Amino acid sequence: MIKEDIEKVVFTEEEIRAKIRELGQRITEDYKDAKETIYCVGILKGAVVFYTDLVREIDLPVHFDFMIASSYGNGTSTSGTVKILKDLDYDVEGKHLIIIEDIIDSGTTMNYLMKYFRERKPKSVKLCALLSKPSRRTVDVSIDYCGFEIPDEFIVGYGLDYAEKYRNLPFIGVLKPEIYA
Numbered sequence: 001m002i003k004e005d006i007e008k009v010v011f012t013e014e015e016i017r018a019k020i021r022e023l024g025q026r027i028t029e030d031y032k033d034a035k036e037t038i039y040c041v042g043i044l045k046g047a048v049v050f051y052t053d054l055v056r057e058i059d060l061p062v063h064f065d066f067m068i069a070s071s072y073g074n075g076t077s078t079s080g081t082v083k084i085l086k087d088l089d090y091d092v093e094g095k096h097l098i099i100i101e102d103i104i105d106s107g108t109t110m111n112y113l114m115k116y117f118r119e120r121k122p123k124s125v126k127l128c129a130l131l132s133k134p135s136r137r138t139v140d141v142s143i144d145y146c147g148f149e150i151p152d153e154f155i156v157g158y159g160l161d162y163a164e165k166y167r168n169l170p171f172i173g174v175l176k177p178e179i180y181a
């Protein structure tokens with residue numbers, strides 16, 4: 001059972017659900033008068049679970065788009081290089097973009113992607129991240145909608161992986177130290 005590999009639960013399913021409801025309400029309020037289409041851009045794979053729950057809390061018409069970006073490989077720290085494995089499907093010039101991400105850690109991935117999105121000349125671009133580790137930041141990232149700030153601990157679950165495992169845990173937790181051995 002994968003739950004046996006967890007040392008402690010950091011956020012329960014209920015805590016995550018309540019936070020996502022709050023984020024969805026804030027986004028709905030902020031964009032309720034928007035005339036241009038809103039594109040919700042999920043950064044796969046980590047954001048997939050958060051994305052599907054968050055979009056259902058936004059009470060406005062939105063379009064779906066996704067990028068696949070990877071920089072961690074099988075370790076617990078960034079390789080420093082962001083690989084884009086899938087680009088956006090749509091031309092987003094003049095549109096409102098909401099970038100949906102699971103976690104901002106060193107900031108490497110989002111610092112790189114934000115420049116990339118701005119080059120596409122959207123009408124606006126905002127970032128919504130479920131989790132942020134401010135103490136780990138090596139480059140600047142400004143988060144418009146942040147779920148939880150967390151300390152410097154490697155976490156898994158709710159989309160977040162260690163070596164591709166644990167993404168399907170319904171809560172967020174810290175692994176037992178022997179798992180990394």
Ligand SMILES: O=P(O)(O)OC[C@H]1O[C@H](OP(=O)(O)OP(=O)(O)O)[C@H](O)[C@@H]1O
Nearest residue numbers: 044045046070071072105106107108109
């Ligand atoms: O702020 P950073 O230090 O760049 O870390 C954050 C990024 O790292 C993880 O992705 P990863 O590269 O592991 O790919 P994944 O989304 O497929 O898990 C996570 O999903 C973020 O995209």
Ligand code: HPA
Nearest residue numbers: 105153154155156160161
């Ligand atoms: O704490 C983390 N857990 C899983 N994936 C991650 N990618 C960046 N930080 C993390």
Ligand SMILES: [Mg+2]
Nearest residue numbers: 043044045046
């Ligand atoms: Mg990711």
